[in-house]
Amino acid sequence: MKLHSYKYTAEGEKYSRYQVKCTTRAIPVVSRAPDEKTWCVESRTGGQCFDNKIEAARSACEASLDGASQVLLANEGRF
Numbered sequence: 001m002k003l004h005s006y007k008y009t010a011e012g013e014k015y016s017r018y019q020v021k022c023t024t025r026a027i028p029v030v031s032r033a034p035d036e037k038t039w040c041v042e043s044r045t046g047g048q049c050f051d052n053k054i055e056a057a058r059s060a061c062e063a064s065l066d067g068a069s070q071v072l073l074a075n076e077g078r079f
Helices: 053-064
Strands: 002-008 014-019 029-032 039-043 046-050
Touching (some): 029 053
Antiparallel strands (some): 029 039
């Protein structure tokens, strides 16, 4: 997972967006607000939030190809 960009909410709060590397070569994006400990999957159909970044990354990869992919975990299973 690597930092992709920063964006702002309608209320002016800054949040970060991260690219996830999937084994299928898809590159979905997850986001995280600096004050919160939740990671949210960005998708066209809404999205889902998780307390754990690895769970969010897995969900993002699965959503990118209808559940057909897995997250490529680098270096000891960490991002």
